[in-house]
Amino acid sequence: MPTNMISKVLEKAVLPLDVAPPVKRGPASRTSVRRNPNMEKLQNGYLFPEISMRREAHEKKYPDAKVISLGIGDTTQPIPSIVTSAMAEYALALSTPEGYQGYGPEQGQKSLRKAIADVVYPSMGIRDTEVFISDGAQCDIARLQMMFGRDVTIAVQDPTFPGYVDNGVIMGQTGPAADEESGGSRYAGIEYMRCAPENAFFPDLSRVRRTDVIFFCSPNNPTGHAASRDQLRQLVDFARRNGSIVVFDSAYASYVSPGGGDDKPRSIYEVPGAREVAIEISSFSKFAGFTGVRLGWAVVPDELLYADGTRVARDFDRVVTTCFNGASSVAQAGGLACLATEEGRAAVASVVAGYKENARVLVDTFQALGKEVYGGDDSPYVWVRLFPGRRSWDVFAEILGFGPGGEGFVRVSAFNSRDRVVEACARLTSFLA
Numbered sequence: 001m002p003t004n005m006i007s008k009v010l011e012k013a014v015l016p017l018d019v020a021p022p023v024k025r026g027p028a029s030r031t032s033v034r035r036n037p038n039m040e041k042l043q044n045g046y047l048f049p050e051i052s053m054r055r056e057a058h059e060k061k062y063p064d065a066k067v068i069s070l071g072i073g074d075t076t077q078p079i080p081s082i083v084t085s086a087m088a089e090y091a092l093a094l095s096t097p098e099g100y101q102g103y104g105p106e107q108g109q110k111s112l113r114k115a116i117a118d119v120v121y122p123s124m125g126i127r128d129t130e131v132f133i134s135d136g137a138q139c140d141i142a143r144l145q146m147m148f149g150r151d152v153t154i155a156v157q158d159p160t161f162p163g164y165v166d167n168g169v170i171m172g173q174t175g176p177a178a179d180e181e182s183g184g185s186r187y188a189g190i191e192y193m194r195c196a197p198e199n200a201f202f203p204d205l206s207r208v209r210r211t212d213v214i215f216f217c218s219p220n221n222p223t224g225h226a227a228s229r230d231q232l233r234q235l236v237d238f239a240r241r242n243g244s245i246v247v248f249d250s251a252y253a254s255y256v257s258p259g260g261g262d263d264k265p266r267s268i269y270e271v272p273g274a275r276e277v278a279i280e281i282s283s284f285s286k287f288a289g290f291t292g293v294r295l296g297w298a299v300v301p302d303e304l305l306y307a308d309g310t311r312v313a314r315d316f317d318r319v320v321t322t323c324f325n326g327a328s329s330v331a332q333a334g335g336l337a338c339l340a341t342e343e344g345r346a347a348v349a350s351v352v353a354g355y356k357e358n359a360r361v362l363v364d365t366f367q368a369l370g371k372e373v374y375g376g377d378d379s380p381y382v383w384v385r386l387f388p389g390r391r392s393w394d395v396f397a398e399i400l401g402f403g404p405g406g407e408g409f410v411r412v413s414a415f416n417s418r419d420r421v422v423e424a425c426a427r428l429t430s431f432l433a
């Protein structure tokens, strides 16, 4: 090819790039795909951006201020090295022919499923085959909602962790959101079960409408309340009478204080009859600081059946194998290290104990200030009425994401170092006393 022809070809090849018009941002560049109307319904996406906006504005105004955030819903303390070294060892072995492994079972490593069945559910009759390992409880909520589909009705605690509702909205289980007087928003079609100090954070079930699925989180995020055995018995009986399925979120089970007169179960399967009506989802996130590592599980008992007699576990298995290829094997090696030895269990328990001491410091501080305060005993969260009669946004923006029932209270998190919690309590005391 003569040189001038080559340059012509090159010119041609280059030209379209050079003269390509800039990407248009106007209506002409839109696709003709209709936005999912369920996504349009979603509210509250503004909560955390709004909080960080207010924080940034504050820091700009007071550049020397050292803001301590008590709004953190994320673990802060290092993972014990017995756990990270197990992950590192597993990861390094992946570079050897003997240690390499590809896809594992989608439901999780047998050893980890068995460790969870044995250690987390001792003498509750949970079989390892009923434990499905996941990349976290949040993800299991989405997969469960996908499995249930758009035609089920759901109930949630109010206030609640937003994941149950939001995934239901995306699936099309609800109508549009309507703003409430109290500041939050409610979706048409969802049964909100108010859980407040007035009712010992447990709904009067005789006034709760029957729904197909009931999402129930204990110890609760955000109120920090752990349901009593009697309350959970009522919940299971209610589900059995109505033929409903309970999805029990036990992400904070490891924070429940052992013993005591007011006995609080760590699992729904401590309640007789739960196997026929309850799924339990849980996580290594708050239990072992795995919020970034990502590991959780769901228990779907064999006895849990749909109206047509199909095992729910069969459908969940189908969902897991269809839209999830299993949790990271490195994360699972870490999970096993948390459970398999006495040393591992003690190491992760000591981190949880540290957060619980933080919570105690916070509760003591608020009590000394004469505030109405709940939670903290069985949870990293403290639920406090800081300024009675004032709207939460005025007090602190944190709470609106948890639903209308949270109005007037703020959630204060113990996820922080001791030093920062102590410093924060000193500041609160001088500010509020």
Ligand SMILES: *Cc1c(COP(=O)(O)O)cnc(C)c1O
Pocket (backbone or CB within 6 Å): 135, 136, 137, 138, 139, 161, 217, 221, 249, 251, 282, 283, 284, 285, 286, 290, 291, 295, 296
């Ligand atoms: C943090 C949290 C989870 C855990 O979610 P992961 O996806 O496992 O990190 C689940 N439920 C509640 C209520 C939580 O607060």
